[in-house]
Amino acid sequence: MATRTSRWWGTRADRGDARRLEAFSDGVLAIAITLLILDVRVEPEPGESLAEALRGSLPQIGAYAASFLQIGIIWTNHHSLFRLVTRVDQLLLLLNLLLLGSVSFLPLPTRLVAEHTTGVDAQTAVLLYGGTLTASALFYNLIWRHVVRGGLLVDGVSRAFVRDVDVRYLAGLCSYAAATAVAVRSPLTAVLLTVLLALVFVLGPSPRPFTIR
Amino acid sequence: MATRTSRWWGTRADRGDARRLEAFSDGVLAIAITLLILDVRVEPEPGESLAEALRGSLPQIGAYAASFLQIGIIWTNHHSLFRLVTRVDQLLLLLNLLLLGSVSFLPLPTRLVAEHTTGVDAQTAVLLYGGTLTASALFYNLIWRHVVRGGLLVDGVSRAFVRDVDVRYLAGLCSYAAATAVAVRSPLTAVLLTVLLALVFVLGPSPRPFTIR
Amino acid sequence: MATRTSRWWGTRADRGDARRLEAFSDGVLAIAITLLILDVRVEPEPGESLAEALRGSLPQIGAYAASFLQIGIIWTNHHSLFRLVTRVDQLLLLLNLLLLGSVSFLPLPTRLVAEHTTGVDAQTAVLLYGGTLTASALFYNLIWRHVVRGGLLVDGVSRAFVRDVDVRYLAGLCSYAAATAVAVRSPLTAVLLTVLLALVFVLGPSPRPFTIR
Amino acid sequence: MATRTSRWWGTRADRGDARRLEAFSDGVLAIAITLLILDVRVEPEPGESLAEALRGSLPQIGAYAASFLQIGIIWTNHHSLFRLVTRVDQLLLLLNLLLLGSVSFLPLPTRLVAEHTTGVDAQTAVLLYGGTLTASALFYNLIWRHVVRGGLLVDGVSRAFVRDVDVRYLAGLCSYAAATAVAVRSPLTAVLLTVLLALVFVLGPSPRPFTIR
Numbered sequence: 001m002a003t004r005t006s007r008w009w010g011t012r013a014d015r016g017d018a019r020r021l022e023a024f025s026d027g028v029l030a031i032a033i034t035l036l037i038l039d040v041r042v043e044p045e046p047g048e049s050l051a052e053a054l055r056g057s058l059p060q061i062g063a064y065a066a067s068f069l070q071i072g073i074i075w076t077n078h079h080s081l082f083r084l085v086t087r088v089d090q091l092l093l094l095l096n097l098l099l100l101g102s103v104s105f106l107p108l109p110t111r112l113v114a115e116h117t118t119g120v121d122a123q124t125a126v127l128l129y130g131g132t133l134t135a136s137a138l139f140y141n142l143i144w145r146h147v148v149r150g151g152l153l154v155d156g157v158s159r160a161f162v163r164d165v166d167v168r169y170l171a172g173l174c175s176y177a178a179a180t181a182v183a184v185r186s187p188l189t190a191v192l193l194t195v196l197l198a199l200v201f202v203l204g205p206s207p208r209p210f211t212i213r
Numbered sequence: 214m215a216t217r218t219s220r221w222w223g224t225r226a227d228r229g230d231a232r233r234l235e236a237f238s239d240g241v242l243a244i245a246i247t248l249l250i251l252d253v254r255v256e257p258e259p260g261e262s263l264a265e266a267l268r269g270s271l272p273q274i275g276a277y278a279a280s281f282l283q284i285g286i287i288w289t290n291h292h293s294l295f296r297l298v299t300r301v302d303q304l305l306l307l308l309n310l311l312l313l314g315s316v317s318f319l320p321l322p323t324r325l326v327a328e329h330t331t332g333v334d335a336q337t338a339v340l341l342y343g344g345t346l347t348a349s350a351l352f353y354n355l356i357w358r359h360v361v362r363g364g365l366l367v368d369g370v371s372r373a374f375v376r377d378v379d380v381r382y383l384a385g386l387c388s389y390a391a392a393t394a395v396a397v398r399s400p401l402t403a404v405l406l407t408v409l410l411a412l413v414f415v416l417g418p419s420p421r422p423f424t425i426r
Numbered sequence: 427m428a429t430r431t432s433r434w435w436g437t438r439a440d441r442g443d444a445r446r447l448e449a450f451s452d453g454v455l456a457i458a459i460t461l462l463i464l465d466v467r468v469e470p471e472p473g474e475s476l477a478e479a480l481r482g483s484l485p486q487i488g489a490y491a492a493s494f495l496q497i498g499i500i501w502t503n504h505h506s507l508f509r510l511v512t513r514v515d516q517l518l519l520l521l522n523l524l525l526l527g528s529v530s531f532l533p534l535p536t537r538l539v540a541e542h543t544t545g546v547d548a549q550t551a552v553l554l555y556g557g558t559l560t561a562s563a564l565f566y567n568l569i570w571r572h573v574v575r576g577g578l579l580v581d582g583v584s585r586a587f588v589r590d591v592d593v594r595y596l597a598g599l600c601s602y603a604a605a606t607a608v609a610v611r612s613p614l615t616a617v618l619l620t621v622l623l624a625l626v627f628v629l630g631p632s633p634r635p636f637t638i639r
Numbered sequence: 640m641a642t643r644t645s646r647w648w649g650t651r652a653d654r655g656d657a658r659r660l661e662a663f664s665d666g667v668l669a670i671a672i673t674l675l676i677l678d679v680r681v682e683p684e685p686g687e688s689l690a691e692a693l694r695g696s697l698p699q700i701g702a703y704a705a706s707f708l709q710i711g712i713i714w715t716n717h718h719s720l721f722r723l724v725t726r727v728d729q730l731l732l733l734l735n736l737l738l739l740g741s742v743s744f745l746p747l748p749t750r751l752v753a754e755h756t757t758g759v760d761a762q763t764a765v766l767l768y769g770g771t772l773t774a775s776a777l778f779y780n781l782i783w784r785h786v787v788r789g790g791l792l793v794d795g796v797s798r799a800f801v802r803d804v805d806v807r808y809l810a811g812l813c814s815y816a817a818a819t820a821v822a823v824r825s826p827l828t829a830v831l832l833t834v835l836l837a838l839v840f841v842l843g844p845s846p847r848p849f850t851i852r
Binding site: 054075 | 669729733739740760
């Protein structure tokens with residue numbers, strides 16, 4: 001039965017709204033992930049061979065690969081989370097927009113990390129890079145909390161599952177923040193830690209949302 | 214029942230057409246919002262640290278954030294409006310194209326606003342920026358009027374709701390035009406006003422389209 | 427009943443395939459239309475005000491608007507045509523790819539038309555611009571012919587409608603080719619003619635595909 | 640019947656997941672294919688006519704066309720393969736991400752192939768170009784193997800069909816690798832071979848996935 005609240009325009013809506021939210025988010029994430037390559041430039045200097053120039057571009061190519069993985073993981077998470085969303089309200093739209101904003105912003109720190117590999121500038125770049133990923137993790141936490149408390153969750157999700165995701169998302173946020181903090185000591189280690197975190201999240205075990213009946 | 218008029222090719226069609234219109238619009242809006250970051254360039258000059266260069270890029274980053282919010286709001290509106298559209302005709306296609314054109318154009322004035330922050334050039338830039346947003350608001354008004362008068366609205370929308378949206382859209386148009394006019398006095402105030410307007414639209418209360426039965 | 431032929435992998439498929447073809451095409455067209463603005467650059471020279479620089483960029487802005495309209499019309503056409511497609515085969519995939527290729531190519535001649543506004547270079551630029559649009563019109567004709575002859579059309583389309591579209595598509599192709607040829611005499615007239623043609627196609631009357639029962 | 644395993648969050652899911660995977664992949668492929676034109680730059684040097692500059696840009700335009708065709712074929716393959724996927728697991732998400740990563744990377748080697756047409760640099764460029772295509776073919780093989788062995792295939796696909804695709808995919812991988820190796824001798828021949836392979840794959844006969852009942 002369509003409830004009264006589901007009839008508010010732009011306030012609460014049905015699963016169709018979640019669909020279009022997913023479609024728009026898919027678009028933004030797909031574009032952000034594909035734009036990364038535009039910043040990888042390989043231009044041999046006079047007297048330099050292309051092979052040498054490519055070797056010199058390895059930090060850029062590595063940064064491309066790392067950010068590709070990060071955005072890919074973010075998409076995977078988005079996909080898993082929104083499967084459990086049954087309704088969309090304006091706050092969810094705004095929080096999702098903030099998440100997409102932080103992801104769209106990622107090409108900038110990615111470029112800076114690739115261009116500044118030593119000294120205090122490397123530290124600045126990695127702090128911005130890790131900070132952006134930490135912001136994404138923060139927005140995920142806020143989205144999840146709002147979905148659960150705002151009653152936007154599909155029916156049949158167990159309490160144990162919710163608590164499990166609570167813990168995992170909070171752990172993700174803390175891990176990214178900690179990895180970012182490492183940049184003060186060693187920027188390269190910090191970047192490698194964020195890559196490791198992403199791999200853990202994509203390959204690690206997942207909780208199940210429904211009680212088995 | 215599929216009516217006769219719904220069988221005209223490209224003239225009137227069914228809800229499936231509205232779907233593909235939404236999909237195309239989602240694509241354009243998702244791309245426009247993601248391209249914004251390409252114009253944020255942080256390149257330290259010789260002897261300048263990256264942290265200093267980032268501070269110098271704050272106007273660009275602020276302009277990025279402001280336009281990201283604007284396009285996000287425009288998407289949210291598009292989403293709310295087209296949920297109420299049941300059929301698509303050629304004039305609606307054209308009006309929607311004009312709306313998408315004004316949004317796709319936004320990266321240009323955004324860049325100009327970020328690059329020209331003082332004097333008469335700041336005024337020119339903000340007039341173009343506000344003018345583009347005002348044009349978007351105008352096209353929204355035209356789309357809404359055409360949807361209502363052209364009989365493209367879904368069934369069951371109350372007369373009170375239509376009048377309510379009439380007023381809100383007109384108020385939006387006037388507000389953006391007024392904020393733009395402020396640029397003649399203070400460009401920065403004008404930009405902040407447009408951001409404020411966007412926040413009001415995303416967080417404010419929404420009318421409901423259906424009479425509760 | 428799913429026919430035998432519809433079970434060939436990649437050869438003939440069901441309406442679901444047409445859906446994904448549409449989705450991919452929507453993506454390409456949405457991106458091509460949104461990328462156009464990246465080529466509009468407004469950079470005041472020393473001593474020049476932004477307002478003067480904007481006036482100097484009017485050809486670029488005009489070219490942006492013209493190509494935005496062209497791609498928008500192409501999307502509208504694509505939308506109308508593929509509503510009538512019930513199955514997809516490999517030749518249709520290839521022809522559609524060629525169409526998308528010609529549209530994705532359009533940003534290049536658009537830039538050239540904007541940058542070369544006088545003399546023999548304007549003529550070269552407009553010939554390439556008109557030639558690209560003519561190629562798109564040609565691929566539309568080939569797609570339509572293949573859809574009709576290859577039995578990919580939905581049921582219930584009248585013979586009169588098919589003949590009508592045959593004529594219209596052929597007329598479109600000839601008109602674009604003729605407008606392109608005008609470039610040898612007057613490049614500006616040629617560009618204006620292509621804009622006029624696009625407006626005729628979006629606002630003119632459309633035939634109806636079904637016999638009214 | 641929804642099985643137990645299909646209820647694991649992010650581990651195994653239903654056909655809806657395959658849909659969103661397709662949508663995201665469509666987005667990435669559509670963007671990668673459309674970004675290619677951004678790297679084609681035609682800028683006449685002083686005293687050079689536009690027509691002469693265009694002739695000088697023919698390698699770039701050829702590289703654009705070749706990569707457009709490659710990504711188009713990759714999309715067609717993706718489309719054919721995922722029609723047969725009924726469930727998505729995390730390894731499939733990761734493998735698909737690697738495939739998309741290799742395709743998104745293609746604009747870079749495409750640019751290098753266009754810019755370096757003679758000597759040892761041409762060889763380096765074509766090795767990277769062919770290597771990227773070979774990597775895509777490799778990821779296709781891995782995806783296919785995982786789909787078959789991981790039980791993600793739709794019901795009713797015949798054993799003969801699976802073996803047929805096994806052979807075809809392996810042949811594709813070996814052909815691209817061989818074409819790449821030719822670059823050591825003749826870079827141009829290697830590029831032409833990859834184009835030829837793409838045409839064979841799009842126009843050649845396809846196996847059928849189902850036994851005819």
